[in-house]
Amino acid sequence: MSAAIETEGLGKRYRRQWALTDCTLSIPAGHVVGLVGPNGAGKTTLLSLAVGLLAPDAGTIEVLGGMPGAGPTQLARVGFLAQDSPVYAGLSVADHLKLGARLNPGWDEGLARGRVDRLDLDPGQKAGTLSGGQRAQLALTLAIAKRPELLILDEPVASLDPLARREFLADLMQAVAEQQLSVVLSSHLVADLERVCDYLIVLVGSRVRVAGPVDELLATHHLLSGPYRDPATLPGGLKVISASHTDVQTTLLVRTSGGILDPAWTVFQVGLEDLVLAYMSQATGRRRRDNHHLEVRK
């Protein structure tokens, strides 16, 4: 299967500030990819590069084997839903469908109408008067009805209430089941991603911290708890993601491809949320922990 997105040393700079640094990824097609990271991590920059709204300042990016935004064929293969589901406030729901039909060569009118019916949207209603959830659903309808091979969504559910969020994600997953669609969506809410994503990318401070299939990430990360131990004395093959110590106890989150054989450790499974948070604090709180570590060793 070809890659949905393939990048090599990709970078983007705004003036002197790098918003994305040395990003190398190979995301296979057929996944629902979650792109997580705090605000300002570079998520929107990466997605904008993938759809061709931005041009890279370093490295390369290929989407479905083509250059992002290069020509009508490439544009038709990729759907994009920008942050906050933008719609035209002055146009009606029916106008939006008409616009979608005119602008997209592969437009699926039956699918678009079917969705609008099922969602109980009034075709005559102006999009500006729709609720947040309805606006998001209208925008999703347009993005799905253009029949893309890859759908990219930037924070699609961030501004929705819990019910609208669940409905939106259920609809998105139904489209994935029916249309064999690859999806990349960004979010800073890990709980939302846990159900829908089978591939995860953690982006913090303009850099990719970890990326891979969710099953594999969960199987190779462990939480260890045991008597105090200097992480420097751990065997090779264990990569420490986060460490915290008291005078007598050490708690580590580690990545390893093998099992944990040392009987001194009690091994716990790690949830996706803890895993993501560990990578986030590794990226932002390193100095603080090092100080703490020094205190312990005194």
Next chain:
Amino acid sequence: MYLVKCEVVVIEFHLDARSGVAPYRQLIHQVRHALRLGLLREGDQLPKVKDVVAGLAINPNTVLKAYRELEYEGLVAARPGIGTFVTGTLDGGPLAAHQPLRRDLARWLAKARRAGLDDESIEALFASTFRSASEEDIA
């Protein structure tokens, strides 16, 4: 071959986000549980992937993975374009074994209490023994 209940879907899935158990494992567990209780019988259809996905807002691959594993265990069979149907059973043996095992466990619990262990220590002891026993099974 006749199938009367071809379109009747018997069970509905649910997910416990806080359990820490992988969603596909939860689906497998619920099917096995329904089989054990006799709620699902041979010939019954499992919910369609797109209906599970729409109901729970989960990734279709999660459902497919659960169904594949159940198929591998010989409990269900997929018929392309129609759905996934129950072909095996999980009854008899295990249930009959419950009673004596429960009696043994109750005896052991009484012994642990006499030895002065409180509820928490008993749970911790059970959990750590269970874990090392399962690890030995794997190794």
